Amino acid sequence: MADLPLLNKPAVAFLGPLGTYTHQAAYEKFGTDVEYIEKNSIAEVFDSLSTTVDIGIVPQENSIFGPVIETYDCLRRDDPIFVRDEIVLAIQHCLIVRKGVKLSDIDCVMSHEQALGQCRLFIEKHLPHASLKKMPSTSAAAKALLSSPLTCAAICSKACLTVFNGLDMLNEGIQDQHSNFTRFYVVAKPSNNVPSMTERRTRTLLRLSVDVTNKSASIMALLAALRMDCISRNLIP
Structure with missing residues (x-):
């Protein structure tokens, strides 16, 4: 008999949409053991801790762009919020296509403007004749693949493979710089398991x-x- 699915999974809110790097960080931390709820802003993630979710995942700092001010602003609220853990994620752009498509088939690359620029060297070397199409987000580019010609590709996070069926990853880590990391905070409301201060090194x-x-x-x-x-x-x- 197949195992029954877990009921009443803990809810985890994250800065969406599905397929973003925040979603990837959350998935690498919790896998399939939780229910993921996407939010439109960092403030919405914090607001949901009081009502519908157990845990929130928010970006705290990027190694290139520095602290995420909105996260710090939310931590300054009067509401008691604890940072339970942190996740450090290497930002790795991936070249995603529909199943069966080869690198030589690609004549169009879609992604957010910043991601296209961050992968300029890879595109110039391997896809010099491909046209570039700007999208609202990297995950929006992956979603658009499902209704685009087979010759299209998207630059996005590998988390998109868990969100949109029928996609394959041709290349991982195609960004020009490989020193781009983002730290995410795992935030939650106070509970009985507040970290103890009795240990000497905390x-x-x-x-x-x-x-x-x-x-x-x-x-x-x-x-x-x-x-x-x-x-x-x-x-x-």
Whole structure:
């Protein structure tokens, strides 16, 4: 007898749509053990923690573009939110096609404008005669493949393969730069399993507010008084 599907799976909200890198980070963390709920903004992810979902996945910082300010703004709310874990994802653009299509068949490449630019060298070397079509997002490009000619390809995350049936990945990691990483926070409301402070070495995320001119010095003095080592800090106005 086949195993019965799990009932009442935990709900995980993420910055959508399906097939984005946030979705990929969530899937690599939780797999098929949860129900994924896409949201239109980071603020919506935080709002849903109070109502419909157990866990949220939000981008915190990118190695090239820096901190995600909207995430920090949401963490500054009065609502008690805990960062339970973090996920570091290497941003790897993939060349996706419909099943059976070969690299030599491709005459059109679709993706978000930034992704097309980030894969310029690969396109110039392997698809020099292909036309480029800008799409609202990388996942929108993957979705468009399903109704496009077989000679079209999309540049997107490999998470799109779990969202849209009938697609194959020809190449992974086709971006020009391979040092692009994004850290995501796993956020949740308080519960009975709040991390204990009894262990000598505990990694903790603190939100501190100081009303003085030299904020950096005041924060470091406070951490020193608490005998806490500061790994990194972000000062947000």
